[in-house]
Amino acid sequence: MLKDVPSSVLIVGSGVFGLSTAYNLAQRPEFKDTKVTVLDRLDFPAHDAASIDSSRIVRPDYPDAAYSKLAAQAQKLWRGDFGAEGRYSESGLAILLDDEDSKLGRAYMEGSLRNVSLKLGLKQGPRSEGGQVTVLDDEEAIKGVVKNMSGHIGKLGYVNWTSGWAHAENAMLHLRRLVEATNRVSFQRGEVAHLLFSPSPSSPTVSGVVLNDASELRANLTILATGAWTPRLLDLRGIASASGQILAYIDLTPSEQEKLGGNPCMLNESSGMFIIPPANNVLKVARHGYGYANPTTIPHPERPGTGETITVSLPRTKTDDPHLNIPAEGDRACRDFLKRCIPELGDRPWTHTRICWYTDTPSSDWLIDYHPTYSGLFVATGGSGHGYKFLPVIGERIAEVLMEETRDELSEELRRKWSWPKEKFRTEHVWTDDWRGGAKGMILDEELKKS
Ligand SMILES: Cc1cc2nc3c(=O)[nH]c(=O)nc-3n(C[C@H](O)[C@H](O)[C@H](O)COP(=O)(O)OP(=O)(O)OC[C@H]3O[C@@H](n4cnc5c(N)ncnc54)[C@H](O)[C@@H]3O)c2cc1C
Ligand SMILES: *[C@@H]1O[C@H](CO)[C@@H](O)[C@H](O)[C@H]1NC(C)=O
Ligand SMILES: *[C@@H]1O[C@H](CO)[C@@H](O)[C@H](O)[C@H]1NC(C)=O
Ligand SMILES: *[C@@H]1O[C@H](CO)[C@@H](O)[C@H](O)[C@H]1NC(C)=O
Ligand SMILES: *[C@@H]1O[C@H](CO)[C@@H](O)[C@H](O)[C@H]1NC(C)=O
Ligand SMILES: *[C@@H]1O[C@H](CO)[C@@H](O)[C@H](O)[C@H]1NC(C)=O
Numbered sequence: 115m116l117k118d119v120p121s122s123v124l125i126v127g128s129g130v131f132g133l134s135t136a137y138n139l140a141q142r143p144e145f146k147d148t149k150v151t152v153l154d155r156l157d158f159p160a161h162d163a164a165s166i167d168s169s170r171i172v173r174p175d176y177p178d179a180a181y182s183k184l185a186a187q188a189q190k191l192w193r194g195d196f197g198a199e200g201r202y203s204e205s206g207l208a209i210l211l212d213d214e215d216s217k218l219g220r221a222y223m224e225g226s227l228r229n230v231s232l233k234l235g236l237k238q239g240p241r242s243e244g245g246q247v248t249v250l251d252d253e254e255a256i257k258g259v260v261k262n263m264s265g266h267i268g269k270l271g272y273v274n275w276t277s278g279w280a281h282a283e284n285a286m287l288h289l290r291r292l293v294e295a296t297n298r299v300s301f302q303r304g305e306v307a308h309l310l311f312s313p314s315p316s317s318p319t320v321s322g323v324v325l326n327d328a329s330e331l332r333a334n335l336t337i338l339a340t341g342a343w344t345p346r347l348l349d350l351r352g353i354a355s356a357s358g359q360i361l362a363y364i365d366l367t368p369s370e371q372e373k374l375g376g377n378p379c380m381l382n383e384s385s386g387m388f389i390i391p392p393a394n395n396v397l398k399v400a401r402h403g404y405g406y407a408n409p410t411t412i413p414h415p416e417r418p419g420t421g422e423t424i425t426v427s428l429p430r431t432k433t434d435d436p437h438l439n440i441p442a443e444g445d446r447a448c449r450d451f452l453k454r455c456i457p458e459l460g461d462r463p464w465t466h467t468r469i470c471w472y473t474d475t476p477s478s479d480w481l482i483d484y485h486p487t488y489s490g491l492f493v494a495t496g497g498s499g500h501g502y503k504f505l506p507v508i509g510e511r512i513a514e515v516l517m518e519e520t521r522d523e524l525s526e527e528l529r530r531k532w533s534w535p536k537e538k539f540r541t542e543h544v545w546t547d548d549w550r551g552g553a554k555g556m557i558l559d560e561e562l563k564k565s
Contacts, residue, residue, distance in 0.1 A: 117518050119144050119145060120333070120334035120335040121147070122149040122151070123148055123150050123151070123335045124153060124322060124331055125151065125153070126336065126347075127153075127154060128153075128301070129166075131494040132337070132339030133286065133293060134289065134508045135513060136150055138513040139513060140293060140298035145298075149300075149333075151300050151301075151302055151331070153302045153304055154302075155303070155306070157303060158286075159283055161433075162432060164473070164497060166286060167282045168281065168393070168394075168398060169279045169398060170502035171278075171388070172188075172280050172502075172503040174186050174189050174276065180524060180528055181500075187507050188508075192278075196285070196505075197280065199284075200284070201284050201285040202281075203281075203391075205277075206259075206274060206275040206278065207277035207378055208250070208256070208271055208272070209271050210267055210381070211268055211383065211384070241275050245275065246274070248273045249272045250268075256268050260377055260378065261373075263377075264458060267454075275378075278379070279379055281393070285505060286505075306324070306325060306326075307323075307325060307328075307418075308323070308418040309323055309416075310323055310324050319488055319489045320336050320488045321336075323336060324418075335491075336490060337492045338494070338495065339494045341495060342471035342473045346415060346426070348485070348493070351424065351538070352539040352540075353475065354495065354496050355407065356426075356427045356428050356429050356471045356472070356474075357471065357545075357546070358405050358406035359472055360440040360445075360447065360448060360467070360468075361398060362399045362400070362444075362445070362448040362449075362452075362464045362467045363464060363465050363466055364452075364459060364464060364465060365465050366392050368395060370459070371392050374397065378391065379391060380455065385447070385551040386550055386552060387451040389451070389455060399452050401447055401448070401552055403551045405474070405550075407427040407557055408559070409427055409543070409557065410425065410426060410427070411425045412426065425542075431469065438469065439467045440467040443561050444467075444552075445464075447552065473495050474496075475496040476535075478498035478499070479531045480497060480531075482494045482495075482512055482528075515529050
């Protein structure tokens with residue numbers, strides 16, 4: 115079934131989800147008379163948005179077949195024009211373990227890993243011989259692929275040479291240029307205070323947004339792609355929550371860059387800690403963790419003006435507090451990982467640190483659907499810390515859901531995965547469990563107080 119084409123669309127949020135949607139709509143002939151506006155609270159690129167950073171890992175090996183297929187489609191494009199000019203580097207991704215690491219044991223490594231690769235027809239062996247996956251049986255093998263680091267980087271693991279990383283900000287700038295070149299989308303700056311709800315209780319409708327200065331922007335269809343800030347605009351308790359993730363950066367000398375720059379990304383799957391190979395003399399250490407919750411009491415987003423409040427986790431970033439750094443707990447985790455892997459850089463001070471916000475859902479499936487209550491409202495969020503790699507293809511998939519189109523088998527599967535949940539998480543705050551590192555249940559304020 116094809117949905118009616120709205121005469122105006124307002125996309126709120128210019129991250130991966132919003133900007134890619136704008137690009138797809140701008141290319142659709144049936145939208146040629148539709149006014150498409152992209153609104154963001156900050157000028158592009160918004161430096162505290164999840165989509166803007168020096169790097170994001172691009173790794174297609176999901177246990178879930180649908181994301182795997184979609185990632186493979188994205189990767190084809192990353193390897194082409196979309197990833198040109200250094201926007202994508204196929205550096206490989208090394209998953210490294212110690213004997214004592216519990217989640218993935220030696221059995222998994224030696225058994226299922228080999229089988230998985232063989233089944234998929236991936237060529238095993240050293241990269242120099244065209245191998246796509248290299249199994250690393252001991253420390254020496256690891257040092258043979260993760261080079262010029264004197265520390266202890268693991269006892270076993272594997273490198274998937276078909277993975278890599280994207281320069282997140284540069285690829286977003288590239289997409290922005292593509293959108294601008296269509297001449298179909300207007301960009302506006304402004305922060306949405308709340309949605310514009312119709313007064314009629316019998317047919318609840320969203321007919322646009324109200325900005326902080328009380329001005330209104332009306333549209334036949336409003337698409338919320340506001341990432342981790344979405345729980346400020348919709349009641350998503352038990353559906354999606356913002357979780358703060360830690361990033362820390364050091365500067366390198368050109369010779370250090372030369373030494374380390376050719377390495378694969380390194381990921382410890384039990385602690386969630388990872389290092390992205392340095393580019394432009396900057397090295398990044400980070401953690402894929404349960405993250406920090408930042409409970410904040412706000413006016414009930416769906417009952418503005420009533421005085422009713424709710425408490426939800428929302429991002430706090432350098433835009434709110436220029437002196438905000440990662441808490442001591444996270445600083446220590448990054449420092450220990452750096453010291454352990456590259457002791458020669460272990461005491462190098464961070465040039466800066468950052469808390470970056472995931473929009474976590476219970477299953478880590480995204481939330482891409484019409485709102486079940488309000489007509490005129492569509493939501494595209496819930497990235498759960500793994501949305502970036504899909505940048506080249508996510509917009510057309512979002513638009514498929516929007517237009518209720520079925521292009522292939524994947525369309526149906528994705529629509530099911532991304533649909534509005536029938537059940538809520540057992541607590542109002544969502545903690546996602548996909549091999550996250552760090553402690554579960556940390557509260558940002560409490561951790562900052564310990565710092
Ligand atoms: C630290 C970190 C590491 C990650 N690593 C990876 C990785 O290695 N691989 C991977 O695939 N993915 C990764 N991800 C996930 C990926 O980056 C996200 O899934 C994706 O960027 C989310 O995009 P988004 O459009 O939902 O959100 P965002 O990029 O945050 O965009 C939301 C936009 O909405 C705007 N906005 C919010 N509220 C309002 C308002 N009220 N009014 C107007 N505008 C508003 C914001 O300014 C922002 O620009 C990572 C994420 C983080 C945070
Ligand atoms: C390596 O990546 C490919 C896709 O590029 C994936 O199909 C495969 O499962 C991955 N192998 C392992 C062992 O992770
Ligand atoms: C790997 O394949 C072999 C031979 O088919 C099989 O005996 C073994 O159980 C498999 N191991 C795992 C962990 O799947
Ligand atoms: C990975 O992290 C775990 C937990 O912190 C630690 O015990 C292990 O030694 C680390 N392994 C590597 C290879 O860094
Ligand atoms: C779109 O909105 C405008 C004004 O907000 C309204 O006049 C028009 O009827 C709407 N069109 C559709 C197709 O809903
Ligand atoms: C290791 O260092 C040498 C000398 O600086 C450099 O040529 C080589 O590319 C480095 N290897 C990697 C994997 O970065």
